[in-house]
Amino acid sequence: MAPGILYVTMQPKPELSKEAFEDWYNNEHGPLRLRLSFCNNGFRFRATDLEGMGKGKHEWMAVYDMTNLEDLNGDEYKKLRGPPVQTQRETDLRPLLDIDRKSFDFIDEWKADDYQPLDRIGAEQGGGVALRAMLVTLQPGANVEHLDRWYYEEHIVLLKEVPGWRRTRRFKTSTIEGRETTEYLALHEFTRENGLGGPEHQAASSTLRAKWIQSEMLADRSARAYEHYYTFGPAPRHISTVSNWSSPATLTRSIAPSADTTHSAIESYVSTPDGAKLQYRLEGSSSPSAPVVLCITSILAHYEIYDSFTEQFLKQNPQYRVLRYLSRGRTSSIGTTSPITLDTLTQDAVQLLSALRIPSVALAIGVSLGGATVLNLGLTHPTRVPVFLACDTNPSAPPSNPKAWGERIAQAEADTEAASSSAASDPFSATVIDKDDRPVGPALASATADRWFPQSSSSDSSIRPRIEQVRSRIASNSLRGFKASVKALYDYDMSHRLAGCKAKGAFLVGEEDGKLPAAMRDMASKLGDGKDSVGVKLTVVPGAGHLPMVDRPGDVVRAVEEMLHG
16 A cells, blocks of 8 residues: 555646636546545645746646555556546647646655644635645755654644644655656645744744755755645536536536526536445536535436426525435435435435535425435434425325335336336436336336326426426336335334424425325424424415425425525
8 A cells, every 4th residue: 555645736728718627627637536446535726826936837736645546557547547437528628738747655744733634524614725835856865864854853843833834744756656766745734824934934944954954955945835726526516607518427517508597507426335326416606605405306206306496596596506416216326225214315415415515505405205304304414404494295104105105116017118118328317227127117107296296287288398207207217226215215203303403494395295284284383493492384385286396386486585585
């Protein structure tokens, strides 16, 4: 094992626009490296010394922490550097970038007692980090032990006295580089407000021993000043305002505004620790700190059930982002967890937020099984989901669920039309990705859609196209995924925890959704309001069925806005 860093400086040429550079770097290049099994984290820094010691040098620098640099020579990494993973866009961009790429083996690290890792969720809202990078080579015959002892015995001791010092790490040219000359790199982290250039900092570099090291030991010395700019994650999250770009091999694409929508979007996926692949869509404001509304679907449904809601909500609230995803069970990629439970689905949502580096959402909304999921999120993760709206759901699994859903599984398995259907060829919409799987088929889709939507909605020409879209998406759901994820509906019970809810919650239900309005009225009376009292609001949507965001999206938008702004 050879832990260390990949250290890359870069300068885009003038003909490469800033936004095209950002979209490529933040949505394609960086996240692919964060998905490597041996890459712990990755950060972008921007030079602050271009008018001084960095004049004429690269403006951008990136650092990736690797558990084993030798893996950079392995197949997992090499796949990133050729098609189909390396896209034509990256191939076209490379000539427009001046890049200096080096790898360094780890030597040692010193941290302040209260040091907080830069890659912690929420760190980008914490005020930033100033970084000093010092790169040196030794004179021929110089003994590196003198440099090492200076760091251990004097330099680090004095650096710790500099106001704002947080961490220092030392590295040397990696053995995988095969270079004759060894470079030694030191990365010094400080808070944004610091004592760099002050008396303590000058003292750390102006002792007799420091001057001797500089004059008698060093052949070359280069210092750069940077500030933290961006933290990569395994999930692309940069919402580009100009780019339309697609990578089918990595299920990632940027979507710029068009005649159909006024906002941009990024689509990609995250992998859970047990191997499930969750596809998501993040859209709306391009601000990386814009508040997020999280939308969670029903079983068998696609996140398109929130299309009309999202379009209306973002038109009226352009300062927000909306995050939607395909819940575990939509596709064949269900991971190894068995059985899938409500807690499994709840943890999926938390892992998605972490992969996208979202510390907390402004509000989470979910319907049916998704409604149970957001309720559980509010109960178990109130700091991540401090506000939620649970729609058309129950606090516990009805005793009839195993039998009812078992019959629906049997209906899908017996559907001969589904058995002969072929999987979608578009990787972005494909649900059946294993050869031993197939879609659930039209029989279950028709029965489910008929149950979910009242006749008044089905006969409304303005609503019918949305219902038919839902029906089509149900039919294409993975049978394997359905059979596994439906187990989450068999056995769960949150009723005993309702009164202790610390989040701000509310409920919404379609007026035509069977017995649920009465059941949810009782549930609303028992939920803690987050203020040491019990009882929250229930909104009953006139004329709506089991998916109010489909047949009455405006009512759902108003309920969400009331919770956000009320």
